[in-house]
Structure formats: structure tokens, C-alpha cells
Amino acid sequence: MTSSSLRIGIAGITGRVGRLLVEEIIAQNLSLSGGTSLSKDIQNLPNGTIIFETIDELAKVSDVIIDFTNASTTAIHARALKDSNVAWIIGTTGISDIDQKLVQETAMTIPVVQAANFSPGVTLITRLAGELAKALPANQYDAEILETHHRQKVDAPSGTAIAIGEAIAKARHVDLKSVKEAGRDGVTGARKENAIGFASLRGGQIVGEHSAIFLSDVEEIVLTHKAFDRRIFAKGAVRSALWSVNKPPKLYGMTHVLGLDPL
16 A cells, blocks of 8 residues: 555544644645544535544544544544554543553554654654653652643643653653652642652643753753644644554554654
8 A cells, every 4th residue: 555545534533633634634635534523513624525423434444544532432442443454543642541451452453653742843852851861860850741731621741741751750660650749739748759740731722832851959951842733743643644554563653653763
């Protein structure tokens, strides 16, 4: 299969990112096979766009499905796509551990590209955060992650912030759940050594801002990424869809798409 013959379906086609995905697919002269949507508002979609009731129906006419929906749909989509021979590009965040296992099981039968953020810049920031954590001792450098999003965002910390935290924790050979500190309030006591802190801000229509901060007694190091337009997520997802052509079953990430060597 070539990229020009690739049929791309969009789960959540009428959502914010879904509509940008449509624009990106058209801009690249790719084939849009249709989409799924809970909304009846299909205005501004290309003439002839087919809205399917289920992911199963969409999979039958697609070679790859890009999925920016809700965590509540993850299990349904994983089970439907497991034996579909369709690549799955998933950018849904807030997924439970149980549903994440289903994603991993699905990746044993089809190629799955999963990312909390499809921005190349965020991918590199996350990687750099891991490199810094590897080089800077946890007992000397406190790690804090600050993220800001629009008022409609339903999960906190963001999936991207968690991914950055996971990279730091992995570099320090600890489980993030055991060192995560989020939403500090009241008399919390002194900061725990080795903790990875999270702070979440919500307001306005901010697309997404993330900072990984390392603080010692003598210096501060800050890695910051600011997204100005959700289109960057659509561009990264379509790039991942094209990259997934003819790939064997496996759970991939944006580092694979960007051709980066594993840490």
C-alpha cells in the first residue's frame, strides 16, 4: 500500500481536532473514508463525507483510523479494532490502566501509534526531560511539571504532563505513581525527596502549555513548550498515519514516527 492510496477514517470527526484532521487530510490530497461522531452537527464537512454509527463500520472502509475521542470509548475501540487489519492512531488521554492494557493487547494484532501529544516539539521536550533527569541526581534536583489548558479540559494533570513525568520517573528508575505529588493544598509538610510535582492551571482557550522544571540550590532549568494552534496535533497525527503504512503490529509512539533512537 502507498500513502496516496491510504484510506483514513476519523473517530470523533466533528470534534475540535477531528475537523482539523479533515482539513489536513484534504490539504495533503489524502483519502478521507469517513468518520464517527456523537454530534449531529456535520456542517463544514466536505460534501459526501460519510458518518458511521460505529467504529466497526468505519474500520471496514479504512486502512487507518485516527482517534481523538474520549477515554470512555477506548475499550470499545480497542476491542473493535483488535482483529481489523486497520492501523490505529490514538491521541485520547485520561485512559485508565485497565483500558491501557486493552490498547497494548490490540497492538499485538495491529500497528498502534499512541501519544499523549502528537506535536514533534512536545515529543522532543519529553525526551529532553528524561535526559536531564538521568543526568541530574534526584536528591539534588527537584522536578516539577506545570501545565496550562483551556477551561473545557476535563482531565488533570494533562496526558502530556503525565508523559513528561513518566519520562523523568523512568530515567530515575522509579514508578511515577510512587513519587507523584499533584494538587498540593493545606499543610503538606516539606517537599519529599525524589518527588515529581504536578501543577495544573485552567482558563480561557489556551491550547496547551507545558514546562518541565528542575530546581537545585544553585540553579533552575526549564524546558517549555507552548502550542498556539491545535493544528499541530492534527499534522502530527496524519504524519503518524502515513508512517504506519505497512508497519508490523506493535505499540509505537511519536519517537518512532520521528525516527528517534530509543533511550
